[in-house]
Amino acid sequence: MxxxxxxxxxxxxxxxxxxxxxxxxxxxxxxxxxxxxxxxxxxxxxxxxxxxxxxxxxxxxxxxxxxxxxxxxxxxxxxxxxxxxxxxATITSLFDSNLKISSRKRDDARINSEGEEDIRRDLKSIGEKVLNTINSMPSQNYKDLNNIDEVILQENENTLYNLITEVRNLLKNNHGHHFxxxxxxxxxxxxxxxxxxxxxxxxxxxxxxxxxxxxxxxxxxxxxxxxxxxxxxxxxxxxxxxxxxxxxxxxxxxxxxxxxxxxxxxxxxxxxxxxxxxxxxxxxxxxxxxxxxxxxxxxxxxxxxxxxxxxxxxxxxxxxxxxxxxxxxxxxxxxxxxxxxxxxxxxxxxxxxxxxxxxxxxxxxxxxxxxxxxxxxxxxxxxxxxxxxxxxxxxxxxxxxxxxxxxxxxxxxxxxxxxxx
CATH class of the missing domain: 3.40.50 (Rossmann fold)
Known part of the structure; x- marks a missing residue:
């Protein structure tokens, strides 16, 4: 059947x-x-x-x-x-009379306005690091300088990858459960x-x-x-x-x-x-x-x-x-x-x-x-x-x-x- x-x-x-x-x-x-x-x-x-x-x-x-x-x-x-x-199943969210939202996980790990501000600050810091890393990456015009620039490029790519991973983990741990x-x-x-x-x-x-x-x-x-x-x-x-x-x-x-x-x-x-x-x-x-x-x-x-x-x-x-x-x-x-x-x-x-x-x-x-x-x-x-x-x-x-x-x-x-x- x-x-x-x-x-x-x-x-x-x-x-x-x-x-x-x-x-x-x-x-x-x-x-x-x-x-x-x-x-x-x-x-x-x-x-x-x-x-x-x-x-x-x-x-x-x-x-x-x-x-x-x-x-x-x-x-x-x-x-x-x-x-x-x-x-x-994982999150409780509520509005107060001022239309402010607060949420908590089932384990009562609360995210309030102060926690939200901490997350924004962390994201801003990571964003600044991303921009600095991109700006330090060598131009394609200088690829003929032996292999020094390629090493720098590789190192910066690894740095960007790590920063992206950091952002992903930050969102997952603090915002992801909201979805x-x-x-x-x-x-x-x-x-x-x-x-x-x-x-x-x-x-x-x-x-x-x-x-x-x-x-x-x-x-x-x-x-x-x-x-x-x-x-x-x-x-x-x-x-x-x-x-x-x-x-x-x-x-x-x-x-x-x-x-x-x-x-x-x-x-x-x-x-x-x-x-x-x-x-x-x-x-x-x-x-x-x-x-x-x-x-x-x-x-x-x-x-x-x-x-x-x-x-x-x-x-x-x-x-x-x-x-x-x-x-x-x-x-x-x-x-x-x-x-x-x-x-x-x-x-x-x-x-x-x-x-x-x-x-x-x-x-x-x-x-x-x-x-x-x-x-x-x-x-x-x-x-x-x-x-x-x-x-x-x-x-x-x-x-x-x-x-x-x-x-x-x-x-x-x-x-x-x-x-x-």
């Missing part, structure tokens, strides 16, 4: 947020697949953006952390009593805008009209991805993406000429840039990637949402990659349960795994040990996963549509002449 899809990995990533924007107190343990659901303005995107911030290596080397937070439109969320902490294991890929909900402007985004950036940095970065990434992904089948929409002569088209059945992407439905315009970019990035196997996607279900019919989710789990959890999504859709949660249960049935009955795969694509199965789902509401989070069953709890699913169901039940009572208490 084929091996089950992705096996458990020790991600050990945890985010603690207190008094930051709409979040009052929340602790999130990120898994291979992590889902946030909740009402508008509840804080789903805040948590997703913070996960992206802490996966952005720039925050560990640049002093103007507020600029990075501004890129995610959360720079004004910090309060005097805010607390942000992000932990991996997150994966590169963040943030896909904002505003991506529906991209299909309308096509290549005009560059001019919009030049004119500085105030578009979000996230949407501009996504537009740039999508533009680059089209150079390598000129065709892409979109099976769950029964369509095909084509990039021809610098334009984006969608080919659909029973139509001779393809439609321009901007002429298609809002759902097609929302999902196509996302798919093309992920397909492009999926071909990069050099570094693990953390895909963080806001509302992947935008403008899609429920069955299309399910097909998209299958595709995202397959593409975004390959190797050491992981997937985090925010959503408003109970259909997404219901389908996640299907993917979780398919894994469990195949694990418990290996001899039936192929039959399970005929019902649910094998590449989309989700190991319950690698799954987390949180309701984000009232300033906090509640896990919706039933640990015993390895599924999203029925109470969590029912709660999302409970008000409508209760109202319908009450209408039935009224129609039968039963007074409401």
């Amino acid at each position: 084929k091996q089950l899809p992705f096996q458990p990995t020790a991600m050990n990533e945890q985010l603690i947020v207190k008094n930051f924007g709409p979040i009052k107190d929340a602790t999130v343990d990120f898994k291979r697949v992590t889902v946030f659901i909740g009402p508008t303005g509840g804080g789903k995107s805040t948590l997703a953006k913070l996960a992206a911030v802490f996966h952005d290596e720039r925050i560990y080397f640049e002093s103007k952390l507020s600029e990075i937070l501004r890129n995610y439109s959360i720079n004004n969320y910090m309060q005097n009593n805010s607390y942000l902490q992000f932990s991996t 997150t294991s994966s590169k963040q890929i943030y896909i904002p909900a505003e991506r529906t805008f991209i299909s309308s402007i096509e290549y005009s985004w560059a001019g919009l950036l030049k004119d500085n009209i105030g578009l979000s940095i996230l949407i501009l970065e996504f537009a740039n990434s999508f533009s680059l991805s089209r150079k390598t992904v000129s065709e892409l089948d979109i099976h769950f929409l029964n369509a095909k993406y084509l990039h021809l002569n610098g334009r984006d088209f969608i080919e659909i059945p029973n139509r001779k000429e393809p439609l321009m992407l901007l002429e298609t439905s809002s759902g097609m315009q929302s999902v196509t840039p996302l798919l093309v970019l992920i397909e492009h990035l999926n071909r990069n196997t050099e570094q693990a990637q953390s895909f963080i996607i806001e509302e992947p279900e935008l403008n899609l019919y429920p069955t299309a949402q399910q097909g998209l989710l299958n595709w995202l789990v397959e593409k975004c959890t390959k190797g050491e990659n992981d997937l985090t999504i925010t959503t408003h859709s109970p259909y997404i949660l219901s389908h996640l349960n299907l993917l979780l249960y398919a894994y469990q049935v195949a694990e418990q009955h290996p001899e039936r795994a192929d039959e399970v795969a005929e019902l649910v694509p094998r590449e989309s199965w989700i190991n319950p040990k690698e799954f987390a789902c949180y309701q984000v509401e009232n300033g906090g989070v509640i896990s919706l996963v039933n640990e015993d069953l390895g599924l999203i709890d029925d109470n969590g699913l029912d709660g999302l549509s409970g008000d409508a169901a209760d109202a319908f039940d009450n209408l039935i009572r009224l129609s039968k002449g039963v007074a409401l208490k």
Whole structure:
């Protein structure tokens, strides 16, 4: 039997947020697949953006952390009593209310502002030595002076090599542990805008009209991805993406000429840039990637949402990659349960795994040990996963549509002449 899809990995990533924007107190343990659901303005995107911030290596080397937070439109969320902490298997990093970052290894070898200054001073000293060594190296014009210059050149090359090794060790011992294991890929909900402007985004950036940095970065990434992904089948929409002569088209059945992407439905315009970019990035196997996607279900019919989710789990959890999504859709949660249960049935009955795969694509199965789902509401989070069953709890699913169901039940009572208490 084929091996089950992705096996458990020790991600050990945890985010603690207190008094930051709409979040009052929340602790999130990120898994291979992590889902946030909740009402508008509840804080789903805040948590997703913070996960992206802490996966952005720039925050560990640049002093103007507020600029990075501004890129995610959360720079004004910090309060005097805010607390942000992000932990991996090897490092814990936190912001204080002044947007200063400090980090510590698991062995509590703390790196604070004084330690950072020591590192900069050491690097500056090494840099000066490198420049002095380069300046002392003989010119090629004097190679005819016996072999003296060659000896000097060799000695200086050895010196440069030793200095480079020193820099490498310095970074490894003091900064290297900061690096997150994966590169963040943030896909904002505003991506529906991209299909309308096509290549005009560059001019919009030049004119500085105030578009979000996230949407501009996504537009740039999508533009680059089209150079390598000129065709892409979109099976769950029964369509095909084509990039021809610098334009984006969608080919659909029973139509001779393809439609321009901007002429298609809002759902097609929302999902196509996302798919093309992920397909492009999926071909990069050099570094693990953390895909963080806001509302992947935008403008899609429920069955299309399910097909998209299958595709995202397959593409975004390959190797050491992981997937985090925010959503408003109970259909997404219901389908996640299907993917979780398919894994469990195949694990418990290996001899039936192929039959399970005929019902649910094998590449989309989700190991319950690698799954987390949180309701984000009232300033906090509640896990919706039933640990015993390895599924999203029925109470969590029912709660999302409970008000409508209760109202319908009450209408039935009224129609039968039963007074409401």
